[in-house]
Amino acid sequence: MSATGLRHPGLNLGPAHGDAHEAAEEIVFGFWVFLMSDLVLFSAIFATFATMVDATAGGPDGHTLFDFKSAAIETGALLLSSFTFGMASVSMKHGRETRSVALWLGVTLLLAFVFLGLEINDFLSMLAKGGSPERSGFLSAVWLLVATHGTHVTFGCLWIVVMLIQVLKLGLTSDVKLRLLRLALFWHFLDIVWVGIFSFVYLRGLA
Amino acid sequence: MSWWFLIFGKLSYGAFPFTYSIIATMAAGMVVLGFIATVGLITVMGKWTYLWTEWFTSVDHKKIGIMYVIIAMVMLLRAVIEANMMRLQQSMSYDSPGYLPPDHFSQLFTTHGTIMVFFMGMPFLIGIINFAMPLQIGARDVSFPVMNSVSLGMTFGGAALMMASLCLGKFSTGGWSGYPPYTEATFQPGVGPDYWIWALTLSGISTTMTGINFAVTIYKKRCPGMTLFRMPLFTWTALCTSILMIFAMPPLTVVTTMLALDRYLGMHFFTNAAGGDMMNFVNLFWLFGHPEVYILILPAFGVYSEVVANFSGKKLYGYKSLVLATMCIAVLSFTVWLHHFFTMGQSGMVNAFYGVSTMLIGIPTGVKIFDWILTMFQGRVRLQTPMLYAIAFIVLFTIGGTSGIILANPGIDYQVHNSLFLVAHFHNVLIPGTLFGMLAAYHYWFPKAFGFRLDERWGRLAVACWTVGFMMAFFPLYALGLLGMPRREVEYFNPAYQPWTIIAELGALVIMAGIGCLFIQIVVSIRRRAQNSVPVGDPWNGRTLEWSVRAPAPEYNFAVIPTVDSVDAWHARKERGEAYRVEPQYFDILLPKNSALGPVIGVGGAAAAFGLVWHIWWLVIVAMLVIIGAVIARGFVTDSERVIPAEEVRRQEVAWLGTVRRTPPVPRDKETAESNEGLAEVQAA
Numbered sequence: 001m002s003a004t005g006l007r008h009p010g011l012n013l014g015p016a017h018g019d020a021h022e023a024a025e026e027i028v029f030g031f032w033v034f035l036m037s038d039l040v041l042f043s044a045i046f047a048t049f050a051t052m053v054d055a056t057a058g059g060p061d062g063h064t065l066f067d068f069k070s071a072a073i074e075t076g077a078l079l080l081s082s083f084t085f086g087m088a089s090v091s092m093k094h095g096r097e098t099r100s101v102a103l104w105l106g107v108t109l110l111l112a113f114v115f116l117g118l119e120i121n122d123f124l125s126m127l128a129k130g131g132s133p134e135r136s137g138f139l140s141a142v143w144l145l146v147a148t149h150g151t152h153v154t155f156g157c158l159w160i161v162v163m164l165i166q167v168l169k170l171g172l173t174s175d176v177k178l179r180l181l182r183l184a185l186f187w188h189f190l191d192i193v194w195v196g197i198f199s200f201v202y203l204r205g206l207a
Numbered sequence: 208m209s210w211w212f213l214i215f216g217k218l219s220y221g222a223f224p225f226t227y228s229i230i231a232t233m234a235a236g237m238v239v240l241g242f243i244a245t246v247g248l249i250t251v252m253g254k255w256t257y258l259w260t261e262w263f264t265s266v267d268h269k270k271i272g273i274m275y276v277i278i279a280m281v282m283l284l285r286a287v288i289e290a291n292m293m294r295l296q297q298s299m300s301y302d303s304p305g306y307l308p309p310d311h312f313s314q315l316f317t318t319h320g321t322i323m324v325f326f327m328g329m330p331f332l333i334g335i336i337n338f339a340m341p342l343q344i345g346a347r348d349v350s351f352p353v354m355n356s357v358s359l360g361m362t363f364g365g366a367a368l369m370m371a372s373l374c375l376g377k378f379s380t381g382g383w384s385g386y387p388p389y390t391e392a393t394f395q396p397g398v399g400p401d402y403w404i405w406a407l408t409l410s411g412i413s414t415t416m417t418g419i420n421f422a423v424t425i426y427k428k429r430c431p432g433m434t435l436f437r438m439p440l441f442t443w444t445a446l447c448t449s450i451l452m453i454f455a456m457p458p459l460t461v462v463t464t465m466l467a468l469d470r471y472l473g474m475h476f477f478t479n480a481a482g483g484d485m486m487n488f489v490n491l492f493w494l495f496g497h498p499e500v501y502i503l504i505l506p507a508f509g510v511y512s513e514v515v516a517n518f519s520g521k522k523l524y525g526y527k528s529l530v531l532a533t534m535c536i537a538v539l540s541f542t543v544w545l546h547h548f549f550t551m552g553q554s555g556m557v558n559a560f561y562g563v564s565t566m567l568i569g570i571p572t573g574v575k576i577f578d579w580i581l582t583m584f585q586g587r588v589r590l591q592t593p594m595l596y597a598i599a600f601i602v603l604f605t606i607g608g609t610s611g612i613i614l615a616n617p618g619i620d621y622q623v624h625n626s627l628f629l630v631a632h633f634h635n636v637l638i639p640g641t642l643f644g645m646l647a648a649y650h651y652w653f654p655k656a657f658g659f660r661l662d663e664r665w666g667r668l669a670v671a672c673w674t675v676g677f678m679m680a681f682f683p684l685y686a687l688g689l690l691g692m693p694r695r696e697v698e699y700f701n702p703a704y705q706p707w708t709i710i711a712e713l714g715a716l717v718i719m720a721g722i723g724c725l726f727i728q729i730v731v732s733i734r735r736r737a738q739n740s741v742p743v744g745d746p747w748n749g750r751t752l753e754w755s756v757r758a759p760a761p762e763y764n765f766a767v768i769p770t771v772d773s774v775d776a777w778h779a780r781k782e783r784g785e786a787y788r789v790e791p792q793y794f795d796i797l798l799p800k801n802s803a804l805g806p807v808i809g810v811g812g813a814a815a816a817f818g819l820v821w822h823i824w825w826l827v828i829v830a831m832l833v834i835i836g837a838v839i840a841r842g843f844v845t846d847s848e849r850v851i852p853a854e855e856v857r858r859q860e861v862a863w864l865g866t867v868r869r870t871p872p873v874p875r876d877k878e879t880a881e882s883n884e885g886l887a888e889v890q891a892a
Contacts, residue, residue, distance in 0.1 A: 025427065026350050026423060026427045026428070027350075029423055029426065029427060030350060030351060030419060030420075030423040033419045033422060033423060033453060034419055036453065036454075037415055037418075037419065037453045037454070037456070037457055038457070040453075040454055040457040040458070041457035041458075041460060041461055044457060044458045044461040044462075044491055044494070045461055047491075048461075048465070048476070048487050048491070051484060051487055052476075052482065052484065052487075055475075055482030055483075055484065056482060057475070057480070057481040057482040059481075133468075133472065133474050134472060134473035134474050134475065134481075135481070136475060136481050136482040137475040137476065137478075137481060137482025137483045137484060138482055139475075140465075140468065140469075140474035140475050140476050140482075140483075141476070143474075144464075144465065144468065144474075144476075158835075158839075162839055162842060166842065166843070170843075170845070173845075175845065179842070
């Protein structure tokens, strides 16, 4: 276990800053493991959804309920927010100012709000069309899957807000950078999960 | 909506047990009295500040481990009492209603199972791993000490909820596995299944975090030189258990959430109508539930590996094969879950696949049994308490495992499923396996935690009671199962059953005596702690690193992080005559500061869960806000570490090494004598 073997490649915590790198390695690895566990959680819900796709019990199905345009814009907003978060990471690595990091985080937050706003709108229109979660097993699974992702995004937004405050108040300290790094992982992870939801729930439902 | 509902939710006068049952009232009375007595005693002794600063807010893995074990033992007592109540009922309920109404009997088997799995077994093994594993790998703490404290808080919250369920409202009658549709609101509109759901959710989230914590610790915090294949076997099993926790707990969280959505919001995941499918519950539950079995047993395998090697005075036979067997079991544990419901209508091919994969697990387990036996072979076996547990385990667990192989055959399973044969089987693996293992670990590492040995005589008596009691209580259940008696029967009409149920009841009483022995043992040991103290810290002539530090272990664990070059590093150091040396230089040690986050989230989690059970929505919202606020506030704490100066470390170490010089080494035949002060006599190799 040499010290170099422990280093995390994606980090910029100052040149030759061995201790911080070692601490980072442990923390970031821990977060990867958490994401793995969270992915198992999503897989279980995906699997339930897969078994309940046809359990509409005479109620509305995806064709009646889903709106392709809305889902496509949501996808675009979320993917774009992943890009803007990437920009925040880049400016954390290369920029000297906290302002640009904060700016990109702010843009990410706005895109997340666009996503969440449209998602809530989707939910409301589903309700209006009689697609409430207690209508059928299929709808229970759809709502749980989409809302679990939505809850993750909501908590991600809260986390972004907290990090905005920390970036502006505490500056880019090692702790703050490490948190941003983990938040970035979390954010990209949610993107990947959404791609799954978009493909299997929306595209499949509308096909 | 009335003001009453806004404030108290569904709570009402009828929730108090004295409105419906004298027995339930007595149980609630015991909980309330126990609570008042504990709180009163702490207040009278003026220990609240001490407990808060030294224990509740502590992030020291050793203290957290000890607190986990205390939770486990309190819950063990409750669940064993419940077991005795059920045995008593069945011993007298031939053609008679007995003394327990069916509803109460059903609550008892539900809480007994739920507690034994989630609030006795899990906290016990997590506590033991917490205590021993960082010491074994030469680390100062786990990777995420504050998260460790949060995990403890949430487990405590879940256990508190189980206790609250004795005092307010009735628990679920759906068994520990809580199968819908019976646990749906249609059939159980009360709060029972809700207690079950939220207690499990707290435990599930807590255990997921624990798994992440342990796995990262083992991967990242090993001392220099400790490659994976130099880790003590207990650490290996801790690693496998952690991996199982990381992968197996999320399905439990998902499945309890879905059941909650069905019950609270009228959704249709598992209902009979509107497209619900209860098979999804069964699959997801056992996708968690089967790995859970190995979460429970693997750490016990690890303990036995340490104990057998240590008390045979030999290195572990077949170390690598034991590691591989452990890994095999961990992987296979995800491929067998369907054997819990062979009879639920899959095709013969599916059942055959799962039957074969289940039988396969017998192979690595058999490897382990032979490795332990061969470790003892030609060793100088010392029959101390932990070793007695290990020997009882090897014999009894083999019997339990064999009955498991029998059950793995779907054809036979059709005959005996849902009968007492099954109950006999899983108790036969979980009691001699997990519970004996944890009791052995408790006995083995107690001196390291508190600085004195447990009384050996009462310890052996406890082993005798547990072993005999276990055989009397559960071997008759095999016979009863083969005679056709279903599990969970409150009353039966076949006279052939009764003699067996009476023997089983007597066995349960002997087990109760075993609990009594453990209680007397701790009292006697505390009284005689001066005579039995082992300040040097190596009372069993240990082989692994945890025995290289003083007892009780210092808060920083190792004055200087050790470097190792072999398995059984401490043993090697003793043989080379390099043990107990003053280090040329001591350094400042950084340790995490105490944090109130764990207790806050624990109490908040319990409050939120209680609010959810009784539909007290304001309480849920307040508790959730407190939890979220506490987590965010923690993010703004920049000063989270404290320093133990090098000079202080040197002072403590030199004082201890002075004790070592003054202490006479003890040969192994004097191991349990008062002269054993923790310095083992070693013949240099």
